[in-house]
Amino acid sequence: MHFAGVDIGSTMTKVVLIDKKGNLLSTIKGPTGAEYRQLANEVMRQALEQAGLQIDDISYIVATGYGRLNVPFADRQITELSCHARGVYSLFPNVRTAIDIGGQDAKCMKIHNGRLVDFVMNDKCAAGTGRFLEVTAATLGIRLEDMGDISLKAAKKIQISNLCTIFAQQEVVALLSRGEKLENILAGLHDALAGRVAALARRLGIEPDLVLTGGVAKNTGIVRAMKENLGCEIFVPEEPLLTGALGAAILAKEIYTKAAAVGEALPTKSRRLEKATFFTQEHR
Amino acid sequence: MSDKNKGLNRARQIYSNRSQRARELKAAGKKIIGYPCAYVPLEMLTALDLVAYQTCGDMKEPITEADRALPHSFCPVMRNCLDCALKNKNDFLDGMVTIHSCDPQEKTARVWESYTNYPYFHFIDMPISVRPEALEYFKSQLDDFRKTLEGFTGKKLSTDKINAAIKAHNRQRALVRELYELTKPSPPRISGTELVQVIKALTSLPVAEGNDLLTETLAEVRNRTEGPAKKSARLLIWSSTLDDADVMDVFEAKANVVMNESCGGIRAYRADVKSSADPLEGLANYYLNEITCARTFRQATLGETRKDYARDLRSRFGYLKGIITEWKINGAIMLLVRYCDPFAFEMPSLKDYFNTLGTPNTYIEYDYTTGALAPLRTRVEAFLETIS
Numbered sequence: 001m002h003f004a005g006v007d008i009g010s011t012m013t014k015v016v017l018i019d020k021k022g023n024l025l026s027t028i029k030g031p032t033g034a035e036y037r038q039l040a041n042e043v044m045r046q047a048l049e050q051a052g053l054q055i056d057d058i059s060y061i062v063a064t065g066y067g068r069l070n071v072p073f074a075d076r077q078i079t080e081l082s083c084h085a086r087g088v089y090s091l092f093p094n095v096r097t098a099i100d101i102g103g104q105d106a107k108c109m110k111i112h113n114g115r116l117v118d119f120v121m122n123d124k125c126a127a128g129t130g131r132f133l134e135v136t137a138a139t140l141g142i143r144l145e146d147m148g149d150i151s152l153k154a155a156k157k158i159q160i161s162n163l164c165t166i167f168a169q170q171e172v173v174a175l176l177s178r179g180e181k182l183e184n185i186l187a188g189l190h191d192a193l194a195g196r197v198a199a200l201a202r203r204l205g206i207e208p209d210l211v212l213t214g215g216v217a218k219n220t221g222i223v224r225a226m227k228e229n230l231g232c233e234i235f236v237p238e239e240p241l242l243t244g245a246l247g248a249a250i251l252a253k254e255i256y257t258k259a260a261a262v263g264e265a266l267p268t269k270s271r272r273l274e275k276a277t278f279f280t281q282e283h284r
Numbered sequence: 285m286s287d288k289n290k291g292l293n294r295a296r297q298i299y300s301n302r303s304q305r306a307r308e309l310k311a312a313g314k315k316i317i318g319y320p321c322a323y324v325p326l327e328m329l330t331a332l333d334l335v336a337y338q339t340c341g342d343m344k345e346p347i348t349e350a351d352r353a354l355p356h357s358f359c360p361v362m363r364n365c366l367d368c369a370l371k372n373k374n375d376f377l378d379g380m381v382t383i384h385s386c387d388p389q390e391k392t393a394r395v396w397e398s399y400t401n402y403p404y405f406h407f408i409d410m411p412i413s414v415r416p417e418a419l420e421y422f423k424s425q426l427d428d429f430r431k432t433l434e435g436f437t438g439k440k441l442s443t444d445k446i447n448a449a450i451k452a453h454n455r456q457r458a459l460v461r462e463l464y465e466l467t468k469p470s471p472p473r474i475s476g477t478e479l480v481q482v483i484k485a486l487t488s489l490p491v492a493e494g495n496d497l498l499t500e501t502l503a504e505v506r507n508r509t510e511g512p513a514k515k516s517a518r519l520l521i522w523s524s525t526l527d528d529a530d531v532m533d534v535f536e537a538k539a540n541v542v543m544n545e546s547c548g549g550i551r552a553y554r555a556d557v558k559s560s561a562d563p564l565e566g567l568a569n570y571y572l573n574e575i576t577c578a579r580t581f582r583q584a585t586l587g588e589t590r591k592d593y594a595r596d597l598r599s600r601f602g603y604l605k606g607i608i609t610e611w612k613i614n615g616a617i618m619l620l621v622r623y624c625d626p627f628a629f630e631m632p633s634l635k636d637y638f639n640t641l642g643t644p645n646t647y648i649e650y651d652y653t654t655g656a657l658a659p660l661r662t663r664v665e666a667f668l669e670t671i672s
Contacts, residue, residue, distance in 0.1 A: 066658065081666035105659075116670050118646075121663060 003256065004047070004058050005248025006040055006074060007083065008032060008067025011103025011130065012215060013040065014245035015047040017058070018253060022090070026050035027242055032067065040071045041273035055271045060256040062248040066104070075268045078251055080244045081109055082116045087247025088211045089114035091237050096207035099226070100243070101197060101216035103130040108201040120204045126165040128196035130216045136189055139169050140182065147186055151221030154187035163196055186221060194225035201230065208232055213240040291504035292478055294497060298485035299529065305489055306337045307376050314490075315378040315437075318402075320365055320392075322552040322575055323385040323410055325567045328429060330491050331449035332437045338487035339374055341365045343528050343652055353395045359388035359623050360652035361525060366392050369400060379404025379436065381429070386579045386626050404436045413581045414573050423568040430564070446563040452491045453557065459498035460486070460553035466505055467542040468611055471514035474505045476521075476541030477532045478512075480548055484527050515540045516672050518612055520604070520643075522546065522634065523619035524578070524627045530654065534661050535617070538668050542611045545604070546619075551575060554603075576603060578630040594640070601637040608643055615671050616645040617664070621652050644671045 001020040007013070013032045017025040028047040040063070048055060055073070063074030064083040071077075080100075088098045089111055098109045106128045110118040122128050126135070137144045158180055162168050168189065175185050193216075210232055216222055217240035227234050237243060259266045287293065298305060306316050317329050318339040326336040341364025350367035368374060379402045382393035390407075397405050408425050411418035430441050463482065466473040482501055486494040505511070517539040526532065527548025535541050545551060555574035560566040572580070584599030585592050607613065616638050618631050631647050638645040646667040650656040 066662065077665075079662050079666040079669060081662070082669045116666065118670065119666055120647075121659075 001059050001256075002051075002053060002057050003249050003252040004044070004061045005083065005087075005245040005250070005252060006044065006061065006063045006065075006068075006071050007080065007242075007245035007248055008040060008063065008065040008070060009080070009102055009244070010066050010105070012241060013043050013065075013067070014242055015043050016242060016245040016249045017047050017051045017053065018246075018249045020253065020257075022250065022253065024246075025053070027239070027245070029241055040067070041073065044073070045273055055273055058271070060252040060266065060268065062252040062255070064244050064248045073269050073271060073273060075252070075266065076255065078248060081107060081119050081121075083244045083247035083251060084213060085109050085111045085116040085247065086114050086250050087243035087245070088213060088237070090246065090250055091243070092209055092211050092235055094209045095211045095235075097201065097204070097210045098243075099197060099201055099210065099212050100214040101128070101130060101193075101212070101222070102214045103134075105129055106197050106200060106214075108197075108204045110204055110207070118204060120200055122197075122200055127163045127168075128193055128200065130214070132165045132168070132193055133189075133216065133219065133222075135165050135169055136172055139172055140176075140185075142182075145218070148190070148218075148220035148222060150183050151186035151190050152183075152224065154181070154183040156184050156187070157191050158184045158188035160185075160188045160192040163192055168192065187225075190219070190221040190225040191229070194222055194229045198226065198229035206230060206232065209235060211235045211237070213237060213243045215241050291497070291500040292482070295478070295482040295485040295501060298488050298497075299481040302340070302484065302488040303337070303374070303376060305493070306335060309335050309490070310376045310378075316376055317404065318374055318377045318380045319382070320362070321383055321385045321389055322547045322577070323383045323571055324381050324408065325426060325429070325571055326491070327446060327449040327453050327557065327563075327567060328426070328433060328441065329381070330452060331441055331445040332433055332439055334379075334433075334437070335490050336487075337374075337377070339365050339369065339377075339380070340484070340487070340527060341652065342368055342373075343530070344654055345371075346653075353399065354392065357623055358391075359386075359621070361621055361624075362388045362392045364652065366396055366399075369396060377402055379406070381406050381408065383408040384410045385577065386624075388623075404432070406432045411572070412579065415586075419568055419572055422572050423564055426564045426568055443563055446567075447559070449491070450557045450559070450563060450566065452495065456486065456491055456495050456498065457553040457556055459495060459502065460550065462502055463498065463505070464543070464550055466502075467540075470518065470540075470612065471512050472518075472540050472542050473508075473511045475512040476519075476536050476544055477529045479544060480527055480529050480532045483548060483553075512536075512540060517615045517668055518542045520545060520607060520611070520613040520616045521549070521619050522604070522616065523548075524621055524624045526619060530657065531650075531660070534657055535664055537661070538665060539615070543607055543613065545576075545607070547577070551577065578626040593636075597633060597637040597640070601634055604637070605641060608641060613643060615667065616643050617667065618645065618647045620647065620649045622649050646670075 005016045015028045026047045061074045062076050063071035064080045068077040084100050088095050100107050106122045108120050212234050217236050314335050316335045316337050320339050329336045341361045347363050347367045349370035350363045354363050384390040411421050519539045519541045520543040523546040525547040557566050557570040582600050584596045648663045650660045
């Protein structure tokens, strides 16, 4: 008896396979991309290969993330908010607040005993999301993954006054031409992003323990800036990208087990790994 | 079997092609007067045999022309309304009545007037407060409106005519309330999406035709055997305007929307115009006091030195308590069209009020484009997951 969580985010696609005891069997991450969004089946195939399983071995599959409707073989769709909440709870049982900063949005979740009880999400604007960092990394000609460590060397933080991704980019160019040091600019950028997300989280109310997830949680500079902005300890999972897919897999297991306990047969989708077709009524 | 030209089918047709009937009436010699907002006293148009036609935005239409005149960080509904006007989509209008219901409408009215060339244009300077002095001022504004209408039509707006129009519009309000009675059962007999289509059809038709449509729809819905399916939650949506079936579909994919407390729903139909010796007084009283839009300043404790937040909340939102009980609401959504400041500022207080009632609630913002539907779906579903 095995379970799968498929998290198709705006930037990255993640798959987690677990067994009936909840042990991790395989985890796969890959870029979502324009074409890739149609290819959830490929990511799933890789995950199955890693675990040495066949698709028919999977008892129940939950899809989540913005692309959750593009997974034709998933048995159920659950939003990334509930899945993150469940995934984070499995790693940090004392969690009450989780903040997930992804490629395209930021979300703050209030969690009680693993259940999502309230949430806020940022708007469609890229400020306060991973895109903000991607754009500025490209402008500065540095690798995204190096940004955090460079910023930690800063002697001071340069105030970035504009939170709009595009205007902030212009501001960075102006600062560089003025001769400001890269690490100081980066420290300022991280502070700007963290400040925006912290304001969002305060709207919800912050209760400890607080866990930070999503690709942006891999940035050490952001983690530090978030701590400073929120004034509390922040826990980061070892693999912050995977909590949504992990939560989806755990929810798949729980839904299946609960139904099995009362002898209910859950409807499941065809286990054929095929490409998603868009906008058909069947998958809505 | 339902007649394809009656009731819900007819409402759906009109919803999809709103201006068709107005164009036919225009060809038959009627004068069509546009209005952007539920605060315009339609009775005064009806009384002079003018056809009132609500100029709505179209979420599917990318805003291009209106950006010549209005800033981006401005109510997208008004930008969209103006955009449609500037693209000549309302070329059948003989006139336009605008009103100072909120600042974006007032600013847009100025632009609208200068960019278009209708034979008739009138702006009603509506006060923002419900105090007695405001009512007197509003009445004088309606008297000005009467004068320009009489000048335009060359007809006198007699008390008898206006009383007859009030009667017809009150009939419409009563019929809409009857229709909303049909969302009380579980599952509801009529869906939120069908109601959006019916209400939007009403804003595209003369009042008598709208009343016929409502009568047909009521009979059809009462007699039909197959209605909406029962979903996991019964929602109340509170918004400035929710008048698009695609947006409503996002909510109804996994819930029954049994109350749409917005200008695309019951808001303009929840109360009646009371009869009074001076019909303009009855109208002024109704439009100022009875329509519960966030644009109106209401404070129970105004002039008092002690704060009584709970009493203030009850006076501003108390009407929702009865709705929540009677319609067995188990989730409330405060839906904000981005940049709608009056509603945005009302949200924290309303959230407090829902919390005192113990009604699970959430606040969702969207930007009135079809691109906003996917993020909207995630937020709606996540909320439903928290209350399931």
